[in-house]
Amino acid sequence: MFLATSFTYQCFPNHDRENEASLAVLPDLLLELDHMDEEARLLTLIEGVLAANIFDWGSRACVDLYHKGTIIEIYRMSRNKMQRPWRVDDFDLFKERMLGSDGKKPEPHKRVLLFVDNSGADVVLGMLPLAREFLRRGTEVVLVANSLPALNDVTAMELPDIVAEAAKHCDILRRAAEAGGLLVDAMTNEVDGSKGNSSSVPLMVVENGCGSPCIDLRQVSSELAAAAKCADLVILEGMGRALHTNFNARFKCEALKLAMVKNQRLAEKLIQGKIYDCVCRYEPAPAS
Numbered sequence: 548m549f550l551a552t553s554f555t556y557q558c559f560p561n562h563d564r565e566n567e568a569s570l571a572v573l574p575d576l577l578l579e580l581d582h583m584d585e586e587a588r589l590l591t592l593i594e595g596v597l598a599a600n601i602f603d604w605g606s607r608a609c610v611d612l613y614h615k616g617t618i619i620e621i622y623r624m625s626r627n628k629m630q631r632p633w634r635v636d637d638f639d640l641f642k643e644r645m646l647g648s649d650g651k652k653p654e655p656h657k658r659v660l661l662f663v664d665n666s667g668a669d670v671v672l673g674m675l676p677l678a679r680e681f682l683r684r685g686t687e688v689v690l691v692a693n694s695l696p697a698l699n700d701v702t703a704m705e706l707p708d709i710v711a712e713a714a715k716h717c718d719i720l721r722r723a724a725e726a727g728g729l730l731v732d733a734m735t736n737e738v739d740g741s742k743g744n745s746s747s748v749p750l751m752v753v754e755n756g757c758g759s760p761c762i763d764l765r766q767v768s769s770e771l772a773a774a775a776k777c778a779d780l781v782i783l784e785g786m787g788r789a790l791h792t793n794f795n796a797r798f799k800c801e802a803l804k805l806a807m808v809k810n811q812r813l814a815e816k817l818i819q820g821k822i823y824d825c826v827c828r829y830e831p832a833p834a835s
Contacts, residue, residue: 565667
């Protein structure tokens with residue numbers, strides 16, 4: 548067992564190296580996003596989450612890809628191949644909820660729970676820019692991560708350091724991280740030209756009470772249960788959380804399930820698709 552475990556960890560990239568490589572290109576990505584209009588930016592953000600979710604060391608297909616290129620090369624390849632319609636594609640419904648229609652602007656969400664998945668590009672280039680968009684709109688953001696390590700899943704203990712590094716490149720993230728208690732010493736440099744859009748709503752991190760790529764939402768940490776009481780949107784990202792265990796789960800609030808399928812058998816069984824198909828499943832809150 549020890550030999551097998553050691554071999555597994557030697558095959559997988561180092562968390563810190565993945566995070567550093569992704570953080571190095573984050574400023575350019577944020578600058579690109581800030582030059583887009585709202586509709587283009589929202590689509591690019593969802594494409595970015597799906598593209599970055601290719602980094603899953605629980606998938607043999609992904610491990611094989613990693614041997615053929617760097618993290619950033621794989622992310623760019625994945626993002627460039629994003630073409631709609633996806634296998635499950637509710638983006639237009641989600642866009643209408645976020646941006647409205649016929650000139651009517653909807654109320655922003657009060658609090659979103661973002662269930663993050665993997666370290667590196669997945670969280671840094673996928674989920675953090677999406678979190679930033681909600682913060683920009685005045686929505687509280689709770690990043691929900693594993694309590695214990697599993698494969699290359701990011702943990703709640705690792706996330707504050709990642710957020711702190713990302714905040715050096717983004718005033719929106721910096722102010723929100725300060726408001727959420729993730730940054731103790733305020734950084735004084737206003738760095739990304741977003742001063743007019745910066746938000747004081749909090750960005751928080753909670754652990755989910757889990758140490759698996761999957762999650763049973765009937766058994767979560769007390770911290771997550773408390774945070775969920777005020778949430779009106781849940782976003783589940785990744786095969787384990789969004790597909791394996793909660794694809795057909797129904798919530799009392801809005802839900803968005805995002806994942807790239809990296810297992811042929813699961814793709815055929817769950818969505819009658821193929822490997823690398825994408826899922827963007829939006830479910831409005833049930834009528835009260």
